[in-house]
Amino acid sequence: MEFWFIVQHFKAQPIWVRFLSFLGLFCLSKFTLMLLRWVYVSFLIPGKNLKKYGSWALVTAPTDGIGKGFAFQLARKGLNLVLVGRNPDKLKNVSDAIKAKFGKTQIKNVVVDFSGDLSEGIRRIEEAIEGLDVGVLINNVGVSYPYVRFFQEVDEELMKNLVHINIEGTTKVMQALLPGMLKRKKGAIVNIGSGAAVIIPSDPLYAVYAATKA
Template identity: 50%
Template sequence: MGTDAFLRQQEPWFVSLGILGALYVAVVAYRLFHISGLALCLRQPKDLRRRYGAWAVVTGPTSGIGRSMALELARRGLNLVLVGRDPAMLQDISETVSRTHGVLAKTVQFDFSLVSTPRGDEAMRRLREAVAGLDVGLLVNNAGVAKPGVVYLHEVDAEAWVSMIRVNLWALTEVTAAVLPGMVDRGRGAVVNIGSGCTVALPSVPFYSIYAATKRYVAQFSRSLYVEYRGKGIDVQCQRDQLTHAVSHL
């Protein structure tokens, strides 16, 4: 029996269900395509220095995604303001980018778990001083923590959750607010916030409740900032965890 004849024999609800199923599969495939980073790899890289500015601020640049982002931005010719909590590791990545790619690098020691405390306020003051007068065109908010995880909410001391919220949510917001004024004055810039695929792919993330909630904030914060600042020449996007070459999307 041919396909057309088979469909004519089916109930209308069956055909409608099949169409909806096909549309759902298409939407999921589209999202996976973008989340996987394949879409980014197909885009032609741009001159980030000319488009946005000569300097980039990267938080959490000493390992993982943050280190990869710092190295990639340096390779693309951007000078760096590197912000993290470990002085020795900051010095290491600073020397590496300067030696390997010949760019300038500044370091700012900042334990983001102390944001909104006197020590955190002092670190924020040092960050503002570090970027003052620089043509900062790109901010990468990469710093984040996922521990404690695989645990019931009531089994962990509240201070641990507060620390995670400070790092993943509060510090990201304050650093963005500190860097944006210069971008607004120059009429150009970009903010890249590192979120998590769990906020898109999963309806809930049990045993990682606080982490998932903070990353959901990052996604919504990014969407809202994009609308808020697009008229001022500033791009804002939220990238998911694994995209170490997210800058190619700008």
């Protein structure tokens, strides 16, 4: 009886009210499906066997934060590692820590300063991965502002580094690894983005950084 009353009441509403009601229901349903998909992908979907892509993984900027976390998790999954960073001492510390925890992991350290000569750095990477079945790339290298700035305050050197590292660096690393993946017909590439380019597309005071990560 109550349902019948609701239906009759709805039919009695002006057409624009019914249209807005359907629009609201559509948006709510879409949001609910997106939320359920996120829960499934984040918590319920079975993990992939990363070794099926290859026995090696390459991680850029692996000495801190997200990159370091990826390096440890990949080693936990049984993959050998090519670690690419600019500080040889930090690379050694991370390598030693991973080997201490996962003794069977083979690790190659490659010193590359992505703010410098990329051609030389990419050459070192190509030499390091020659003959290795690198099946996973974690493209984590990136820089941001040292502190918030208005767009007109971003100096030329900082803007050059943001574009050079965040865009050119990640692109050229992919170019170095893709031929081997295509030859083996398998591989996985993860380019680390940022909430600055997704949650807040026009991130105030970080405009150039947000653009490079987008």
